[in-house]
Amino acid sequence: MSVHSTAELTAIGASTDTFPSISRRMVQNGTLLIFWALAFVSFSLPGRFSDDGASGMDLLGQFKLLCRFAAVAWAVFLAAFVFDSSVWRCRVVNRLFAPWWLFSVWAFLSVTWSALKVFSIGQAMGLVAQIALAWCLTHLFTSSAEVHRLMRHLSCALLLYSAALLAVYAVAPSITGLERSERMATAEGLVHPTASGGTASLGLVLLVGLGILGVESHGVVVLGIAIQMAILYISRSRSAVLCAALVLPLVIAILSGWRWVGHCLTAVAVVACCLLLFDPSFQYAENALESGTEYLKRGQNTQQLAAASGRMELWIAILEQVQRSPIIGHGYFVTSAEGWLDVWDGRSNRDAHNIVLQVLATTGLVGLVLMAIAAQRTLLALAIVIRCSRASRDLAVLIALALLWYFAWGTGCTAFMGPVRPESVIFFGLFAVIVRLYKNYVESIQPLSASGADIRGWQ
Numbered sequence: 001m002s003v004h005s006t007a008e009l010t011a012i013g014a015s016t017d018t019f020p021s022i023s024r025r026m027v028q029n030g031t032l033l034i035f036w037a038l039a040f041v042s043f044s045l046p047g048r049f050s051d052d053g054a055s056g057m058d059l060l061g062q063f064k065l066l067c068r069f070a071a072v073a074w075a076v077f078l079a080a081f082v083f084d085s086s087v088w089r090c091r092v093v094n095r096l097f098a099p100w101w102l103f104s105v106w107a108f109l110s111v112t113w114s115a116l117k118v119f120s121i122g123q124a125m126g127l128v129a130q131i132a133l134a135w136c137l138t139h140l141f142t143s144s145a146e147v148h149r150l151m152r153h154l155s156c157a158l159l160l161y162s163a164a165l166l167a168v169y170a171v172a173p174s175i176t177g178l179e180r181s182e183r184m185a186t187a188e189g190l191v192h193p194t195a196s197g198g199t200a201s202l203g204l205v206l207l208v209g210l211g212i213l214g215v216e217s218h219g220v221v222v223l224g225i226a227i228q229m230a231i232l233y234i235s236r237s238r239s240a241v242l243c244a245a246l247v248l249p250l251v252i253a254i255l256s257g258w259r260w261v262g263h264c265l266t267a268v269a270v271v272a273c274c275l276l277l278f279d280p281s282f283q284y285a286e287n288a289l290e291s292g293t294e295y296l297k298r299g300q301n302t303q304q305l306a307a308a309s310g311r312m313e314l315w316i317a318i319l320e321q322v323q324r325s326p327i328i329g330h331g332y333f334v335t336s337a338e339g340w341l342d343v344w345d346g347r348s349n350r351d352a353h354n355i356v357l358q359v360l361a362t363t364g365l366v367g368l369v370l371m372a373i374a375a376q377r378t379l380l381a382l383a384i385v386i387r388c389s390r391a392s393r394d395l396a397v398l399i400a401l402a403l404l405w406y407f408a409w410g411t412g413c414t415a416f417m418g419p420v421r422p423e424s425v426i427f428f429g430l431f432a433v434i435v436r437l438y439k440n441y442v443e444s445i446q447p448l449s450a451s452g453a454d455i456r457g458w459q
Helices: 024-040 059-082 085-089 091-113 117-140 144-171 193-213 218-235 238-256 259-278 283-297 302-306 311-324 355-388 393-412 422-445
Strands: 341-343 346-348
Touching (some): 024 059, 024 117, 024 422, 059 117, 085 091, 091 355, 117 422, 144 193, 144 218, 144 422, 193 422, 238 393, 311 355, 355 393
């Protein structure tokens, strides 16, 4: 096998006549193309009812499934013809990915007892596609510069997704589904406002963090903040606003140094002084506070807010379903034995709005244990990088703060372990970065011969 340079992989496969020479960047770009496709093909067409699997799958559903098959097929191609055999023997990567692969296998097995088999197959295929994509990203983006490039793609995917929604909203607001007052019970529109709010909220966290670290340009950061804030405001998602309000101050304080906290407090003091000077009766301040409160209440009363906007009713119904099948669950992303729950606005297969309940109801204790093992190993690897790797510490801290966002989001909002959405694709992209940073750290303290080269001809 001949090798032109470290940036090229020549003669993919066993024979030099099988495939032409392609560059490393081309392989990376092909993987990123799959990543962008998965992240963007997560919308619904106006008037399209959510797939329940009872009546098969429409054209959009088939196209989404095709994208997921493409991600898996691309991973198989890379494993068979591009990656060196040492990849399969890399214990560092295999140990971190093993629980996720086992969880995906269990998700497919759960299809056999799912009441919505077509739906479960589609969602399980989405899970496998994201794990396979993360596995490819781990082995393709190895150096610090490449990891930074991958992080920019993760952030830009969220930004461009929000920008596309904002552009459509400017032309035809009614078809986006962003305005809750115009949404029907059937959830018509391109996206649900909660999903778009989550995308914008997470996008703000990553964008500001990468801007502080100097990975993203200041112009992109300023423009991106304006776009994401606009989507966040239009979506009126309380969960998204609260998650951003929780994590963003930590991102600014920890990554930029506590000196910026002093600047922020100074700015707050200046604003307070201006209010005292120009609004001594606090009339405008009270009006602004009242408007903000009404914005967050979204017309709900105190009793509805105390019940977490119906979540308590949903969680009680989910717990009853868990008791019916506590060990194996009801099938991947199917939260009930019959395939529907009669809560809120009618019968439907409901998202549990809690990651633990979602996994427990759909995959049972078996799936919950596998996911707990995956989370434990991932967090331990990230903690080791933060504690021991000076070169990657800041980026690892940003990822840890992003995982804090996911924890808050998954506790009381849409579970990201299910439908392929931008935030779920980004989650597995961040997981790939964690594995890569941990692998680089392990290789820095051990002989390189212990892990071997990742890709044929790439040293």
